Amino acid sequence: MATLIETRCKSFINRLNENLFTIRTYSIRLSGNPYGGCAWDCSYCYAPFVYRFTSGVSPKDFGRVIFARVNAPEVLERELDRGLSRGRLQREYLDLGTVTDAYQPAEARHGITRRCLEVFLRYEFPVTVLTKSTLVLRDLDLWKALADKGLGVVGFTLTRPTTVPAHVKNLLEPYSPGTAKLLDALRTVVEAGVPTFAFVDPVVPFLTAELESVRQLLAEIAATGNRKVFFGVMKLSPLTWSLFRRRLEAQSPELPPRFEELYIRQGVKEFGRSWVPPYEYREALYRLARDTCQALGIGFSCEGNFFHLWLDDWAEVEDPYRHPSGYNLWEMVRARQGEPVALAEVQERIAARFPVVSDSYFSAMGTLWERGQLFEEVRGIEFWREDGHCGYLFDGESIRPAEESLPALAA
Ligand code: SF4
Structure with missing residues (x-):
């Protein structure tokens, strides 16, 4: 059970610096996080790295101590108002929740994300969210109103098919809703006419990056009517590896040496930040996913330097409010x-x-x-x-x- 602490923020909108990493990796520059920490507590999460700087709490508590930024909607409104009227801000996508899930359980009580969406709608400012929660359906009226103006996109993180055994879910994503519920939610958002994407990232070697698992998950996603998939294998920063390893040792002690071999000995460090498996491993995995998406008639994009495998450029989803990918x-x-x-x-x-x-x-x-x-x-x-x-x-x-x-x- 997570501890919830109400806090007040001084600023809400963050902007990424322009450098090789952002120019090659992201097409969105603005972000805002209604919460600090995340009660879904996924074992592979990279966000504890940021949490330790913003909260002053140990990264080990990322899933246990949640900060609710209760004045975020008012701060957001002030920043949009001043930024737009003074020409310091232009309308471009803001990613709501890059180091948290804006629809984690605390949102049911606090409604901070909902109030932020009302501000975005009032200022006609483009916004997107990536979530592992069905709570996003509570705000379908707002997402639909934003989408009707070409301003809203909803993404669901879906990393394993419905058939993955419970012990794998418990190891990777112990507290977030199961895949079947998320697929139902995705279908509902698609049917409401809101642009969507499925974020199949991370798939995890030895656990979910298997041939049948990948094929089945992509087929289940395609069956919802969603047409866009972003795909990526798990990355391991030194901090993520130390946290992930602890859980592996407790639940599957045979796995840490295999991850060490694939990531640290055979793998590479991308942009000097996180280990990933070697190029050939990822190429084979992404080609499998790409071919599956192609056969299913849905778009495919992926992390890393594998642009030759992409099946679309997401232009329909995010133009004209995004940067080039x-x-x-x-x-x-x-x-x-x-x-x-x-x-x-x-x-x-x-x-x-x-x-x-x-x-x-x-x-x-x-x-x-x-x-x-x-x-x-x-x-x-x-x-x-x-x-x-x-x-x-x-x-x-x-x-x-x-x-x-x-x-x-x-x-
Ligand atoms: S849902 Fe996202 S932010 Fe939350 S713990 Fe999982 S990976 Fe981290």
């Missing part, structure tokens, strides 16, 4: 099919297609481009520099399927 940039180079592409051309296309992009985005992106870092480690794109000029070109030959799937993916 790494895929959008990759696609602009690919479209030239081996002809070199220069920075000015790409920036011109970004400005035309993504009106929310700021000067700081162009500045950071231009620096990364000219240093040859923008597509570093991305297969299919080559950097060239000659006579003081530089650019990128598409090299389809360098994209090859992994020769074989790793044993963990075998049927």
Whole structure:
């Protein structure tokens, strides 16, 4: 049982800095968190890292001590009012709950998320949420009103099919609702006409990243009518690994050495932050998921440098209030099919297609481009520099399927 502490925040809207990580990974820059901590207490959660700085409480208490930011709607309203009237803020998507679940159990009592949505609607400001809770259905009237104006998107985190054994759920996501309930909720939101996506992240090696498990989950998601899937394998920062490992040792003591081997010895550290399994493992896993989505007739996108596997660019979901994703940039180079592409051309296309992009985005992106870092480690794109000029070109030959799937993916 979590302890709930009411607290007051001084500011609500956060903005990500422009750097290689954000430019390649995110298409949304704004976030706001109505709560600190999260009672779902997923064992793989990365958010305790942030929690220790914002709450002053040990990351071990992330799932047990929840802070309800009771004045968040008033602070949000003040920030939107001042930001929009003074031109310091423009309408672009805000992600509600990036280091918490805005619909965790405390929301049933406090209604902070609901009151924030009323503010977003009043100011006609675009908002999106990612949740593991059916409580989002309580606010379907507001999500529908936002969606009717092209301002609202609802995502559900769905990481395992309905058939996964109870001990796996208890290990990974002990307190959040089961998959069947979340699929029903997703179907209801789809039928209400609100844009949705399924966030199939993380799938976890040795537990849910298995062939049949992945195929079944994607089929169950497609059956709800949802057309968009984002897919990703579990990442392990040093802190996440230490917390996850503790639970593994208690419930499945044979697994820690296998994770250590796959992540720390064979794997790589992405953007210098978190370990992920080796490229070939992820390529095989994502290709399996992509092929399954293709057969089901739904869109597919994924984490990491695997832009060659994406089946859509989410444009329908989030334009015109989002930044380009790494895929959008990759696609602009690919479209030239081996002809070199220069920075000015790409920036011109970004400005035309993504009106929310700021000067700081162009500045950071231009620096990364000219240093040859923008597509570093991305297969299919080559950097060239000659006579003081530089650019990128598409090299389809360098994209090859992994020769074989790793044993963990075998049927
Ligand atoms: S629902 Fe999200 S924020 Fe909450 S514990 Fe799970 S992963 Fe962390």
